[in-house]
Each structure stands twice: as C-alpha cells, then as structure tokens.
Amino acid sequence: MQWMRVLHVLSTSIWLGSVVCILGLAVICFFQLNERDFLIIAPLVPQLYKTVVMPIALFTIIQGIIYGLFSNWSFFKYKWLLLKWIFILLIALCTGLGGIGQMFAVLAKVESTYFIGGWADGGLVLLFVSLQVLFMLIMIVLSVLKPKTFKPLVSYQG
Ligand code: HEM
Numbered sequence: 001m002q003w004m005r006v007l008h009v010l011s012t013s014i015w016l017g018s019v020v021c022i023l024g025l026a027v028i029c030f031f032q033l034n035e036r037d038f039l040i041i042a043p044l045v046p047q048l049y050k051t052v053v054m055p056i057a058l059f060t061i062i063q064g065i066i067y068g069l070f071s072n073w074s075f076f077k078y079k080w081l082l083l084k085w086i087f088i089l090l091i092a093l094c095t096g097l098g099g100i101g102q103m104f105a106v107l108a109k110v111e112s113t114y115f116i117g118g119w120a121d122g123g124l125v126l127l128f129v130s131l132q133v134l135f136m137l138i139m140i141v142l143s144v145l146k147p148k149t150f151k152p153l154v155s156y157q158g
Contacts, residue, residue, distance in 0.1 A: 001067075001070075001071050004063065004066065004067070004071075007063065008060070008063050011056055011059050011060045011063065012060055012136070012139075012140070014052075014056050015053065015056045015057055015060055015136070016133070016136045016137075016140075018048065018052045018053050018056065019053060019129065019132050019133055019136065020133055021048075022045055022048050022049065022053070022099065022129060023126070023129045023130060023133060025041070025044060025045060025048070026045055026103075026122065026125055026126055026129055027122075027126065028041070029041055029042045029045070029122070030117050030118060030119075030121055030122030030125070030126065031117065031118060031122070033117070034115070035110065035114065035115035038110065038115050038117070039107070039110060039111065039115075042103060042106070042107055043107065045099065045100075045103045045125070046099075046100045046103055046104060049095060049099060049100050053095065057091075057092075057095075061088065064084070064085070064088070078146070079147075080142045080143070080146055080147055083142060084139055084142060084143070087135045087136075087138065087139050090131075090135055091132050091135050091136065094128045094129075094131045094132045094135070095128075095132060097128075098124070098125070098127075098128025098129070098131070098132075099125060099128050099129045099132065102124045102125045102128060103125050106121050106122070106124075106125060109121075
C-alpha cells in the first residue's frame with residue numbers, strides 16, 4: 001500500500017500545516033489587533049477549521065479506517081497505532097471544544113463586553129490549538145519510529 005502511504009503523508013502534512021497557520025493567525029488576533037479588527041479577523045479561525053482542517057482531517061481518518069480494514073496494520077494490533085487513535089480523539093476534542101468552541105466564546109464575550117487581548121482573552125484558544133500541533137508532532141514521531149518496545153497487542157501465529 002505504498003500509494004496509501006504517500007497519500008497519508010501528504011494529507012497529514014496539509015492538516016499539520018493548516019493548524020500551524022491557524023495558530024499563527026490566532027497569535028496575530030490576540031496580540032496585534034484592536035477590538036474592531038479582532039471582530040473582523042478572528043471569525044476566520046473557525047472558518048478555516050471548517051473549510052480546510054475538517055475536510056482534510058476527515059480524509060485522514062478515512063485512511064486510518066482503510067488501513068484498519070484492508071491492510072495488515074489492522075486497527076489496534078500495535079500499541080503505537082492504538083495511541084494514534086487515542087490522539088485523534090484528543091485532537092478532535094481540542095478542535096471542537098477547544099479551537100472552535102473557545103474562539104466563539106471569546107467572540108461572544110468581546111461583542112457583549114470589551115476586548116482585552118493577549119493571554120487574558122486568548123489563553124484557552126492558544127492552548128488548545130498548540131495542543132493540536134503537539135499531538136500531531138507526537139503522532140509523526142510515533143509513525144516514523146513505530147517503537148519496537150511497543151509490541152503487538154495481539155500475537156498472530158504463522
Ligand atoms: C486515525 C488516524 C491514523 C491512523 C489509523 C494512521 C495509521 C498509519 C499507519 C498504519 C501507517 C503505516 C503506513 C506504512 O508504513 O505503510 C501510518 C504512517 C504514517 N502516519 Fe499515520 N495514521 C493516522 C493519522 C496520522 C496523523 C494525524 C499523522 C500526522 C500528524 C500521521 C502521520 C503519519 C506518518 C508521517 C506516517 C509515515 C511513517 C513512515 O512512512 O515511516 N498519521 N499511519
């Protein structure tokens with residue numbers, strides 16, 4: 001399944017790259033903009049998640065399911081693969097409740113009161129988006145090294 005590997009590395013690179021760009025945009029929003037500009041630019045963060053990150057994430061998860069169903073990797077045969085599924089779940093939470101949910105909460109707060117900016121307003125959004133990047137970097141290291149210490153969960157004979 002060499003072509004799957006190429007597709008997988010390409011799509012995960014796009015996913016990671018787009019989240020890094022969103023992190024950059026969020027830093028600009030919270031540290032460099034005034035209230036008026038913040039209310040125009042900040043909605044682009046959930047918008048980018050919806051138009052770029054969600055489709056490529058879904059495409060990658062479909063690849064994971066194809067690996068699970070149609071290759072010898074299976075779903076949870078190896079601990080490093082099981083860890084990847086756990087990280088996918090954590091990334092989904094950090095995206096939905098974190099990056100998107102928190103940004104909407106900050107936008108609602110700024111609209112009803114005022115904009116402070118910096119860590120005071122942006123702390124949680126920046127934390128959750130950074131966690132997504134961190135989890136994906138760990139997944140890359142896991143995938144490339146496929147740690148030998150992580151023995152197969154199920155031992156097959158023959
Ligand atoms: C549910 C999600 C995922 C599953 C089930 C999964 C599964 C796999 C499998 C089975 C391989 C081995 C392919 C081979 O060597 O033939 C692989 C490779 C790889 N995966 Fe994933 N993956 C997932 C998500 C991700 C994500 C989110 C990233 C990065 C952020 C990622 C990065 C990589 C990389 C870089 C490789 C290539 C390793 C190499 O060729 O040495 N994967 N993945």
